[in-house]
Amino acid sequence: MVVDVHSSVSRLPLMDGSDHSELSGNLSVSDENQSKLSDSESPCSVSSSVSSFDSEKTEDPIYHDSKRSSGELRVLEPHSQLPKPEPPPGISISSAGEPPYKRSQSLAENISVDMPSIGKFIRERSNSLSVAIFKRISSLRDENVDTDDNGKSQTGVTEIKLSGLKVIVKLKSDEDKNRELKGRISFFSRSNCRDCKAVRSFLNEKGLRFVEINVDVFPQREKELMKRTGSSSVPQIFFNEKLFGGLVALNSLRNSGEFDRRINDMLSNKCPDEAPATPVYGFDDPEEESPDGLLEIVKFLRSRLPIQDRLIKMKIVKNCFSGSDMVEALIQRLDCGRPKAVEIGKQMAQKLFIHHVFGENEFEDGYHFYRFLEHGSCISWCFNFRGSVNDNEPMPAAMVAQRLAKIMSAILESYASNDFQHVDYLAVSNSEEFRRYINLTQELHRVNLMALSHNEKLAFFLNMYNAMVIHGLIRFGRVEGVIDRKSFFSDFQYLVGGQPYSLIAIKNGILRGNRRPPYSFAKPFSSGDKRAELAFREVNPLIHFGLCSGTKSSPRVRFFSPQGVDAELRCAAREFFQAGGVEVDLDKRTVLLTGIIKWFGVDFGNEKEILRWIMKFLDGNKAGLLTHLLGDGGPVNIAYQNYNWSMNSC
Structure with missing residues (x-):
């Protein structure tokens, strides 16, 4: 039960004796405050009881100039920054025993709410406001904080306590301040380089800002690398304009414990113009265009x-x-x-x-x-088509595929988690690497895909699928619901080799040999479709663990090389199954498999064949449990995990 009590209080004398101020607000008495009223009082609205105020006014200082709204009088509360007001005369008896003001004759004597109780409630509310203000001010300074002679805090952390909120401000320590170096750390790198990854991880762990110049993304900078170092090997680290060396030099300095001192010495000065320049967004390297002869x-x-x-x-x-x-x-x-x-x-x-x-x-x-x-x-709907076809002489498809894979690998190394399970799509969309990737996709318009070898074609379409998923999620954002997912996988297309390719066309049409997608009655390619000429004749079930659909339950995103695509697919399957893609419950004699196998079971065989095929990708513990289940002659139950369609964003 909630009772609204409407009254009017204006021009109240303040505690400090200053000019009268009008206090505004509404008073609401809830069930938990109802006990403050006397037992004889019945909670009701007093609006009807004070209607006589409209017909009569007095010079009484309490009710003079009171505000009315729709015939109801409002209790006005003080502003939160004002001192606590005293109860108005006439509502309650003061502590000095002074008699209250005589009530106006226009006020009905049989009013059903006891006015002293209201005054008591106002006093309590005022006290709580004052206490809250005091606590908020006093909380800005912790009583237990040590101070110096000037009264300044010596702690590194200031804690502020607010109602319902805790804010901790960490002040910069001397070590952090020393990291605000004037110079710049730069290093040249390549995609998929283990030494470059080690340098990147070390600098990130140290909290040092650096500029990475990937010569696979910025090929014109390779000439600068050779000019500065006399070699094209990477990584090559620069402190300002001075060459420091590679990973060996970095490890030597780190093991000797001299890294921090050397950093402070070498980077204490502002970076000169002679240092390797930072890559600039929006500027392409000059390239010689070769228009087609026709x-x-x-x-x-x-x-x-x-x-x-x-x-x-x-x-x-x-x-x-x-x-x-x-x-x-x-x-x-x-x-x-x-x-x-x-x-x-x-x-x-x-x-x-x-x-x-x-x-x-x-x-x-x-x-x-x-x-x-x-x-x-369908060409105008392709997302690598910008109103006109690339009329330059087509590059070899293998070369275009290699350049695209290197750029996308560089994107993952810079904007994904260390295990590549999560991608920062916002950072990718704003990066120079992604802008260059979009420009390079126009080279796909008229490439000759028929010239690709078996492994080149396999790596090409695996990489194209994973790159298109990243591009599509940046373009459309989070994909939720069955209808939106179907639209995403079928409508997001690239123009490749003169034909439109969707994600469904690549996965089910090319990689799965033109097989029907799950819950579909039609094949991706109809008879006479030239794209069917590129379809693989035999399905390699490992492809399902090399394709990332941008969800948390799908395999992690990766890009493949034509030379090692088979070994890389086996590695991808092993990582997926050992990371939770299969679970074995010996007590219940149940094997819990990923939903991918449920949807594409025709690519793996019957249940027993699936389990035997999976066994070679499991660790020793799970492989032993599965061997025991399959070898004792008892029944084996197969269940499937719930698929998490959430976006794999950071």
Whole structure:
């Protein structure tokens, strides 16, 4: 039960004898405060009892100039910073025994709430406010803190206690202040370098700020590295402009205990301009562009061909042109015969400038219809397409894949946890490495994927999947719910080799040999889809432990090399299973497996085959328990872990 008591108090005399001040606020009496009222009092509203105030006013100092709101009088509380007010005369008898003011004749005598009780409540509330203010001020200084002669605190931590809040301010110690060095630590590195990782970890543990220059991300800086050191080996550490050395020199200085002194000596001066420059965001290295040899002809055809929507085979086909129109335009432009024009058209199709609207042929003269690559139905939705196709001479697919993998590895080393289980997506999105990665993905538009070997193709699509997941999570953020996840994996696409590739197309179409995704009735690639030519004929179940979907239950994100992709996949599976991907309960004769095996069980075989296959990736303890279960002839139950779809962000 809650009772609102409305009264009015204005121009109250303050304790310090200053001018009267109007105190504002509302008084609410709850069940826990109801005991403060006398037993004879019934909790009710006094609004109706004081309605006579509207018709009569007195010169009584208590009720003079009182404020009314909707016929109800409000009790005005003091501001929190004002001194504690005395109870108004007439509401309660003072401690000196002075008689109260006589009540106004307009106030009903049968009022149901005892006014002295209200005064008592106001006094108690005022006291609590004063005590709270006193405690808040006094808490700014701890009584137990040692002070010097000037009264200054000598502790390194100041503790402030507030109601419901505890704030601890850690002051900088002398050691921390010494870390505010004027100089700069820089070191040259490469992606996937163990020595570079050791240097990075050591500097982070010491709390030292440093500038890392990864020559795989900034290839033009490799010339500077060789000029400064006479070698391309990494890591190479610089204190300001002076070369310190590599990991061996760092370990030697650390083991001798001279590291801190040497740091202070070498970095006590401001970093000069001769030191290795910090990489700047938004500036690309100058590179020689090599336009495609057919680019001039392509530009001419883009401006001259009658590109329009047509009705073909009972379908509306947008932005297409006929083969005969293209041949005529080439004859006019090059002043050549028809066979020569058809040959040039085939070259344009092979270089992925154009393609048949239904993928039926490469290029033929006559009543066949084609499109430019940028006019494809799904191309504009690809997230590595910026309105125009990359018209430069295509780089070899293996070279593009290698450069992309090195940049993404550098991103993980800088913006992921040490075990790569968690990624700081916000930091990645703002990094120069990611900006360069986005620019490099445009090199994928017209690469020739058919030239990749088996291992190169496997590493390429594994890396492409993991990189697209990072890009997609940065673009869309947290993906929640079944519908959003399905949209994410099917709609986020890259233009690669003239074709759009989604995450589903890469995983189920290419890596799983065009098999149906879980809970789906259709294959990713239909008959006649050119992407099906790249699909693997046999499924390697290890791929499931090399693909990271950006969730906490998926394998950690990693990038593979064509030379060691098989060994790296086995290592990925071993890490996943030993980190909790499988649990064995001997008492219940139950094996708890990851949900990945449940969804893609067809890739692993039947239950017994799955358990025998998993055994070679387990540690000795779990492998022994599983061997015992499979060897005693008893039943073995298989259950599946709950999958955590939460984002693997830091």
